[in-house]
Amino acid sequence: MTTVQNAASEFTREVGSGGAFVRQTNRFVTPFGTADGELPPEPGRYRLLWAPICPWAHRAIIVRAVLGLEDAISVGTANPVRTEQGWEFSLDKDGVDPVLGIRFLPEIYKETDPDYQGRATVPTVVDLTTRKVVNNNYFRLTNDLETAWSAFHKEGAPDLYPAELREVIDALNDILFHEVNNGVYKAGFARSQEAYEQAYDTVFARLDDLEKRLEGRRYLFGSSITDSDVRLYVTLARFDIAYYPVFRTNRNRLIDFPNLWAYARDLYQTPGFGDTTDFEAIKKGYHLGDIASNPLRILPKGPDLSIWTSDHGRERLN
Template identity: 75%
Template sequence: MAQENTILDTHIVNHEDANEITKDGAFNRQKNRFTTPFGEGPGELPAEAGRYRLLWARICPWAHRAVIVRELLGLQEVISLGTASPVRTENGWEFSLDEGGVDPLLGIRYLPEIYAETDPEYSGRATVPAVVDVTTRKVVNNDYFRLTNYFETAFKPFHKAGAPDLYPEALRTGIDALNDILFHEVNNGVYKAGFAKSQQAYEQAYDVLFARLDQLEERLSTRRYLLGDQITDADVRLYVTLARFDVAYYSVFRTNRNRIVDFPNLWNYAKDLYQTPGFGDTTDFEAIKRGYQLGNHAENPYQILGKGPDVSIWNESHDRNRFQ
């Protein structure tokens, strides 16, 4: 399976976000730095309760999916959670929401501080999600590509009774293949459009994105969830993009052919997930709007926050029960 953090083009020009723009103006996301897996094998990170802290920001889709899985599996008391402000500052993600403006467990104000403690030579962006080993004060994993899978497998002894199997062995091949498509064409596809520095790169990303959304719309016409009648890791990954689409990507990233509410199946599917515990209660639309519209994602010199869209419609009834 192709890795989400693969660099597709090594000819990079200077860019404010760690040189992530290629010479043809396309956005090319940086590699993940800390990718040691969780498990019981040699050199792997042991899954232990109380040892790790998950750092996130509510704006971030990569971090949000880890938080959703943490909620669905009942790992809240096993892996602690640190929350940064949704608006990334020039100094990086800031823990300004906490008393004193520092993370209460790690005592850091900005996320790059813990990255620097871990690796003083690290020169990339300090990203969320980041898993910190609180016993060593080091970032041990920021691999959003596999993090939810580790929660689903390595941390299985800590799952709550009745927790859903989000990564069933019988479906893993299909989940992995779909997740790879979702990343390149949808999850990161919106960023490829939004961060493009050329018309050609933007339109290519735009066309690929909506071609895939059209296919997903058709796929969801015959099944409740992406892989059938149960929620899987793939649904979590698609949901976080759908939740941000109309309130942020449509306008800020110019992915404006359709809104998600314009796709009957995708929209009802998104509402179905939003109304499922673990999804909607970890989705903060206000934080998402602030992060994308007031942060460095948008040119907004007067810091004007869009009034719409109306997010109360996420609580309206959906039609997905027809598949039961």
């Protein structure tokens, strides 16, 4: 069995009835906070492990940058092309993470819990004082950075999770997760025609709805960026370069949605978004890794990325 085939089998195990993709649940979900049993926010104590291909990890990196937490939380970056042994820190000197000394992400999961049987996922937060994985809850991690870590935000940092909007943000985030963020994976990893078409239809029905929503407002909740915008952006940034060709979500490209495309460019040109978006890594991860069926390992040459810096005209909606 080839490396790619063996690695891909990790995902094919996550299949429910009718061939539908059912993503594994997170194992390490202790939140950050000051209450008993929570993870105390302490600068320098934690290391955030990520891979630029991964949308779940990317949104934590965006929030870290937007809020100015770069000095408080260190980052380890894995190669975007997953191996048979999992995410690999082959981009670093000697092929190991310079802080943890691990070559493959599953190593730190096994150190933490020798009985752990799931995929070792990114983002992963490691407590450097104990060398243990303490959080891989991608669904709530950005909210923790936005609230529990507020004492360490840079001066003038935006409030991405304002208290008065949290209920509606959470409600929209739940929709975005099931129908867009994870929706493209449900289409791409479906193991039946019926499951694929159901996921496909759900994705584009929601994108049509979001296209209308963004016609009269700059961001999802008006004139200010929120946590929901971060979550939608990471999927939009990967849509034409990865999901359209690899996951067969090919009814429309992102650039065929006038409002969504302008909105995505607006965010891309916002500090913390575009400067953390590595299109080359995204392309390699989806086309050369364990996701695409690409035995000859031919990497697409395009697309032209200069279009992401073209004028978006969204300022008029403020």
